[in-house]
Amino acid sequence: MAEMNNIASGANIHINTHRQILSVSSNGSNCDKMEHKAGGWFAEHCPIWPGQAHLLKVEKVLFEGKSKYQRMMVFQSSGYGKVFVLDGALQLTEKDECSYQEMMTHLPLCSIPSPNKVLLIGGGDGGILREISRHKSVDQIDICEIDTMLIDVYKQFFPDIAVGYDDPRVKLHVQDGTEFLQSVPNATYDAIIVDAFDPIRAEHELFDSPFFESAAKALRPGGVMCIQAESLWYQSLDIEQLVSRFRHVFGGSISYAWTVVPTYPSGVIGFLLCSTEGPYVDFKKPVNPMDPDQISGVAKQPLKFYNSEVHSAAFCLPTFAKRRN
Amino acid sequence: MAEMNNIASGANIHINTHRQILSVSSNGSNCDKMEHKAGGWFAEHCPIWPGQAHLLKVEKVLFEGKSKYQRMMVFQSSGYGKVFVLDGALQLTEKDECSYQEMMTHLPLCSIPSPNKVLLIGGGDGGILREISRHKSVDQIDICEIDTMLIDVYKQFFPDIAVGYDDPRVKLHVQDGTEFLQSVPNATYDAIIVDAFDPIRAEHELFDSPFFESAAKALRPGGVMCIQAESLWYQSLDIEQLVSRFRHVFGGSISYAWTVVPTYPSGVIGFLLCSTEGPYVDFKKPVNPMDPDQISGVAKQPLKFYNSEVHSAAFCLPTFAKRRN
Numbered sequence: 001m002a003e004m005n006n007i008a009s010g011a012n013i014h015i016n017t018h019r020q021i022l023s024v025s026s027n028g029s030n031c032d033k034m035e036h037k038a039g040g041w042f043a044e045h046c047p048i049w050p051g052q053a054h055l056l057k058v059e060k061v062l063f064e065g066k067s068k069y070q071r072m073m074v075f076q077s078s079g080y081g082k083v084f085v086l087d088g089a090l091q092l093t094e095k096d097e098c099s100y101q102e103m104m105t106h107l108p109l110c111s112i113p114s115p116n117k118v119l120l121i122g123g124g125d126g127g128i129l130r131e132i133s134r135h136k137s138v139d140q141i142d143i144c145e146i147d148t149m150l151i152d153v154y155k156q157f158f159p160d161i162a163v164g165y166d167d168p169r170v171k172l173h174v175q176d177g178t179e180f181l182q183s184v185p186n187a188t189y190d191a192i193i194v195d196a197f198d199p200i201r202a203e204h205e206l207f208d209s210p211f212f213e214s215a216a217k218a219l220r221p222g223g224v225m226c227i228q229a230e231s232l233w234y235q236s237l238d239i240e241q242l243v244s245r246f247r248h249v250f251g252g253s254i255s256y257a258w259t260v261v262p263t264y265p266s267g268v269i270g271f272l273l274c275s276t277e278g279p280y281v282d283f284k285k286p287v288n289p290m291d292p293d294q295i296s297g298v299a300k301q302p303l304k305f306y307n308s309e310v311h312s313a314a315f316c317l318p319t320f321a322k323r324r325n
Numbered sequence: 326m327a328e329m330n331n332i333a334s335g336a337n338i339h340i341n342t343h344r345q346i347l348s349v350s351s352n353g354s355n356c357d358k359m360e361h362k363a364g365g366w367f368a369e370h371c372p373i374w375p376g377q378a379h380l381l382k383v384e385k386v387l388f389e390g391k392s393k394y395q396r397m398m399v400f401q402s403s404g405y406g407k408v409f410v411l412d413g414a415l416q417l418t419e420k421d422e423c424s425y426q427e428m429m430t431h432l433p434l435c436s437i438p439s440p441n442k443v444l445l446i447g448g449g450d451g452g453i454l455r456e457i458s459r460h461k462s463v464d465q466i467d468i469c470e471i472d473t474m475l476i477d478v479y480k481q482f483f484p485d486i487a488v489g490y491d492d493p494r495v496k497l498h499v500q501d502g503t504e505f506l507q508s509v510p511n512a513t514y515d516a517i518i519v520d521a522f523d524p525i526r527a528e529h530e531l532f533d534s535p536f537f538e539s540a541a542k543a544l545r546p547g548g549v550m551c552i553q554a555e556s557l558w559y560q561s562l563d564i565e566q567l568v569s570r571f572r573h574v575f576g577g578s579i580s581y582a583w584t585v586v587p588t589y590p591s592g593v594i595g596f597l598l599c600s601t602e603g604p605y606v607d608f609k610k611p612v613n614p615m616d617p618d619q620i621s622g623v624a625k626q627p628l629k630f631y632n633s634e635v636h637s638a639a640f641c642l643p644t645f646a647k648r649r650n
Contacts, residue, residue: 041378051382051404053366057375079376096558099643233421233587260585260593262558267592268585292644305643313638318424318630319617 042075042083044090048234049265056080056093056263062157067149074157080263082157084125086150093263097127097161098304100228100269103259103314105131106306107273108191108226109138110286115190116140119218121177122196124150129164132193133297134290142189144173144180166298181214188218192225199230200272202241212249221278222252226271232258232321233266239321242272251277255284257314259305271314284315367400367408369415373559374590381405381418381588387482392474399482405588407482409450411475418588422452422486423629425553425594428584428639430456431631432598433516433551434463435611440515441465444543446502447521449475454489457518458622459615467514469498469505491623506539513543517550524555525597527566537574546603547577551596557583557646558591564646567597576602580609582639584630596639609640 040058056077063074073085081094092100105128109115114137120128124145132141145151151172154162164170173180177196192215197206206212215225230237243254252275261269275281289308295301365383381402388399398410406419417425430453434440439462445453449470457466470476476497479487489495498505502521517540522531531537540550555562568579577600586594600606614633620626 043380049404051402053380055368055378055380057377077376079374098645232585260557262591262593266587268587292647302644304645307644307647309641310643313641316634316638318635319627319632320423320629322617322632 042077042085042090044088044265046089046265052265054090054263054265056083056090063153065149065153067147069147070150072150072153074153083263084154084158090263092125092127092161094158094160096262099259100261100264101127101131101161102303102306103257103310104128104193104195104226104228104271106286106290106303107257107271107283107311107314108193108224109135110288110290110308110311111273111275111281111283112190112222112224113287115288117189117191118142119144119184119189119192121145121180121192121194121215123193125154125158126151126162126164128193128195129167129170130161130297130299131164133164133167133169134294134299134303135288136296137288139169141167141170142173143170144175144177146174146176148174160300163298163300178209178211178214181218182210184214184218186217187220187223190220190223192219192223194225194227197227199228199269200242201230201236202238202245207245207249212246216250216274216276219250219276221276222281223276223278224281224283225250225274227274229256229270229272231264231266231268232270232318233268237270237321239317246272246274250274253281253283255315256317257283258317259310259314284312286311367402367410367415369413369590371414371590377590379415379588379590381408381415388478390474390478392472394472395475397475397478399478408588409479409483415588417450417452417486419483419485421587424584425586425589426452426456426486427628427631428582428635429453429518429520429551429553429596431611431615431628432582432596432608432636432639433518433549434460435613435615435633435636436598436600436606436608437515437547437549438612440613442514442516443467444469444509444514444517446470446505446517446519446540448518450479450483451476451487451489453518453520454492454495455486455622455624456489458489458492458494459619459624459628460613461621462613464494466492466495467498468495469500469502471499471501473499485625488623488625503534503536503539506543507535509539509543511542512545512548515545515548517544517548519550519552522552524553524594525567526555526561527563527570532570537571541575541599541601544575544601546601547606548601548603549606549608550575550599552599554581554595554597556589556591556593557595557643558593562595562646564642571597571599575599578606578608580640581642582608583642584635584639609637611636 041055043053043055059076061075070087077083083093084091117140120143239256246254255273258270273283286308292307366380368378368380384401386400395412402408408418409416442465445468564581571579580598583595598608611633617632
């Protein structure tokens with residue numbers, strides 16, 4: 001992270017026109033002043049991806065603020081629509097949020113017949129709620145999100161995403177996710193979607209907490225959980241170890257899938273799909289397919305990314321990722 | 326492209342630590358001087374992707390030069406191994422070249438039984454030669470590459486890629502691709518791989534040249550061609566129009582596939598697979614599968630990315646891309 005800190009601590013970057021090498025040198029100045037000028041660029045700090053950065057041109061900063069839990073920023077980019085940044089990390093852009101939200105939701109919900117009760121932990125933006133809302137079989141959508149300011153900011157600046165809250169089946173629980181899970185009666189949910197943490201890795205401290213055990217108990221037999229799980233290109237990704245840890249906790253089938261999100265580091269993100277002991281779930285085969293042309297629930301547009309072919313393809317891994325297994 | 330030109334014309338970029346907004350302002354200085362310092366960054370100019378840039382940290386510039394045809398630079402990056410830059414555009418990195426080279430080669434060669442004669446146009450780096458070399462059925466590998474300096478630079482700095490030239494079946498033709506194709510007797514090749522142009526789009530001037538017609542004639546009936554064909558996320562990509570133009574020229578089946586390359590803009594790149602009239606080619610089904618663990622030909626390592634599952638998955642398109650069809 002020395003490189004990114006170099007930049008982040010107020011360096012001058014000099015860009016050489018013809019050879020395109022930027023020389024970075026610290027100028028020692030205090031850079032805490034806000035920069036709202038048109039013509040600015042947003043750069044993401046990404047500790048696990050040193051030596052690279054993705055820049056988005058900022059047309060206008062629309063919001064900056066800090067809740068009890070985190071810092072937030074919304075800006076209008078010139079190429080990706082509005083962008084939401086949480087504690088310095090890019091959360092989503094209007095242009096490419098579709099792949100993450102749709103895959104995160106429909107990979108689990110299309111893998112089981114007629115999901116009925118669904119819990120979302122985190123995902124305060126409302127995009128996954130919007131996607132759950134497309135499922136007619138669902139009659140209860142609980143969301144556990146602790147940061148109400150985040151919800152308000154999304155409702156103000158991203159109405160097409162926060163539209164998920166308009167579904168009357170949605171019930172918001174403003175609470176810590178682990179606490180909420182521990183209060184849930186056993187076998188309550190058909191599906192739990194966890195959109196609350198950094199991408200999960202085998203060494204993640206969450207495995208030492210009661211979080212996943214509580215999630216497994218909150219699922220019915222053969223119920224499913226989906227959580228984001230690191231890029232395929234991340235050198236230390238060990239899918240076999242991840243699968244083995246989750247299998248130990250959930251007891252059913254566990255599969256790794258992935259999708260593309262251009263504005264995430266390396267352009268891809270993985271998902272861990274977990275089922276509890278009970279009716280066998282073959283995540284690769286969508287038993288509950290969706291009509292790609294239908295507009296249902298509170299979503300105002302049909303699916304942009306997900307379809308049954310893309311669902312199954314998401315489980316096909318490059319050889320290097322299989323070999324790490 | 327005003328944004329990138331702003332940067333490229335010698336701007337100072339000021340990075341704000343906490344809010345991560347870069348302010349860009351032209352400083353009017355002459356930036357033509359080479360910057361070889363450690364701590365520099367490489368940024369790609371990409372006219373069709375305004376408002377974004379991908380930066381790679383430069384550990385050391387290893388080579389800069391200019392052939393009769395193009396400017397070249399090789400640098401050691403901190404996260405992606407060695408990087409080759411051609412006329413300012415990132416061509417490949419050691420870390421992620423595998424997905425492009427393997428998919429570009431094996432998508433066409435695994436779609437037909439026992440390919441025998443293969444032509445590569447461009448691809449002077451040798452990586453596609455290395456991949457063709459894995460196919461035992463092949464007994465003739467012609468490469469038409471006009472820039473011998475590019476070949477030499479790759480041989481010097483990227484021996485694991487340029488290793489493709491070590492295959493005794495390889496014959497190098499230093500010539501313009503269109504001229505070479507026009508000199509080829511009809512129905513000579515089972516497969517042609519074109520790695521010589523910017524990603525093809527329906528409005529590409531190549532359609533007005535005899536290039537594709539000559540390529541189609543140079544293929545046997547039911548022979549196949551593969552050419553790179555723009556990112557799925559590129560707003561103006563019109564797959565249907567592309568397919569229709571290529572079908573008109575080639576007369577057989579035409580399919581669009583895609584793969585992930587983290588260091589390319591938007592993180593993905595497409596391929597057009599074309600077959601000539603003759604025995605039907607179903608590109609989605611690899612009839613000539615490869616053993617992912619075998620090391621064959623001049624390659625020193627087994628396949629890193631390609632396998633039969635990834636082959637078929639490459640043809641599954643997100644809904645937004647299908648809808649554009």
